[in-house]
Amino acid sequence: MVKSCDAAAAAKGVPAPGPGSTISINRSTSKFLMNVITIEDYKSTYWPKLDGAIDQLLTQSPGDYIPISYEQIYSCVYKCVCQQHSEQMYSDLIKKIPNHLERVSKELQASPPDLYIERFNIALGQYMGALQSIVPLFIYMNKFYIETKLNRDLKDDLIKLFTEHVAEKHIYSLMPLLLEAQSTPFQVTPSTMANIVKGLYTLRPEWVQMAPTLFSKFIPNILPPVVESELSEYAAQDQKLQRELMQNGFMRGDQSRKRAGDELTYNSPSACASSRGYR
Template identity: 90%
Template sequence: MEEESMEEEGGGGCEAMMDDQNHNNWGAGGYGRHLLGPAAAPLGNSLLRGPAAGPTADPELSDVPEANGVLRGCEPGKGGAGAIAAAININASTSKFLMNVITIEDYKSTYWPKLDSAIDQLLTQSPGDYIPISYEQIYSCVYKCVCQQHSEQMYSDLIKKITNHLERVSKELQASPPDLYIERFNVALGQYMGALQSIVPLFIYMNKFYIETKLNRDLKDDLIKLFTEHVAEKHIYNLMPLLLEAQSTPFQITPSTMANIVKGLYTLRPEWVQMAPALFSKFIPNILPPAVESELQEYAAQDQKLQRELMQNGFDRGDQSRKRAGEELTYNGSSACASSRGYR
């Protein structure tokens, strides 16, 4: 069957077809009446009843006019499902509807390959890359498959596709040398989370009418869980010691990379905070308990140590000659705030 154009069909159509029972009965008793109009109601009733023992039980059928050539040669007294069905000449509008029926073979040979290719590109794109795919076409493709009751198959294919991708990512990370491990994990995490920003909206109809309603879950949560299970869980015990080592050596990795990874790990699984509370507390608020007065001296000593390390790595305090007398910054918030008002 040749594929119809990927234009999105009229609004609301999918919602009306989401109920499996109603959608599966689209024939003479359901959508047949809608497509053929009131004139098709007697025909639908006759088809549902089956062959009549004698003359058709619907005498009004003989008076049914031709609806754009749909009903022809329906003679009274020669009823029966077979005779009536043979008398149907499907008009253009009905033919168009029938051509839009997507069989499982159509889905596997035409629709899923389009989705598969688009997902591949989204999962492997770098930030800022131009992806030569039609988002409107992919969105419409998902919409049609959902309306034709292929949501379960499509969800299964999507999960399998992304799982295979993440398993390859995990193997590539395992082969990374220690000096590149953190950076490559950061790239993999950022690339995947960026891809989800496109993949999840493209499958919004599947999420709404299948995952949320039948599975009581959310697509984004499911896809984040996949990364947690197939990548992060397998690498967390190798990654965390490297992060702690990098923390003890300022600027061994860039602050932005450290922040991205720590925040990402917290999003994937908040309980990983317990592995390195001090590390997570630098990027996630309210991780550690509130400060107490007895520990202020310790906090000050840590700040001084950090300043010394910064100076040893080439970071100075800047030109102090332009500072006005009496305007030294203090730890007193009100004094610092008051002195800052003297600057222009």
């Protein structure tokens, strides 16, 4: 059975683990018995190894050293796929990660407003960083089960989980804070703002409609092109806005909180059209 899995892996361009990547199994048994992984073996030996590695990857901070053997985990997944445990392994993974994300969401809910943006940025960055290790470790399951039988992709599925269990629950609290931060220079670092806005766009592009001008600062070609005949109108609107800002104590180039609040349109169909002159 392992040979057939090796052949399939070669056909798909996925390298099979070498002899040095095998996990420790009783070598005194016959080759046939050595290659058999029962569902009980999977539950008692193989999944616990994967479960522990996933926990460490999901909770690591950037630059942390993770004391796990990537080669061992890679081989563990490979063996389980070859022994027809892909469906169970995928089910276990898809149940495990939402539990982690629910904890992340609750921690964000408890965050004070002045720390909310930064903590969301950390949670998003930590999860996306974990996917850079988790997805390659499960490459065999992705190739031989998710893509083949489910017609999906593991990375897309895992990103969708963050969208459903974290981002969707916080978007209506996060967006007003982002707009307020945009109107207050240096309240949030440009890199943090860029990371969050680009991340939200990756999770769900239609969220652009909530604040098109904000997204346009970090995502190219979000707003429609300016029509030449409308330039004079946009210039007049800009001059009026600057006068209002100066009257309210803002220096030239700042954006008022009033305007930032007005931009929060929550899927208004006219959002892009009404804001396209304020790039």
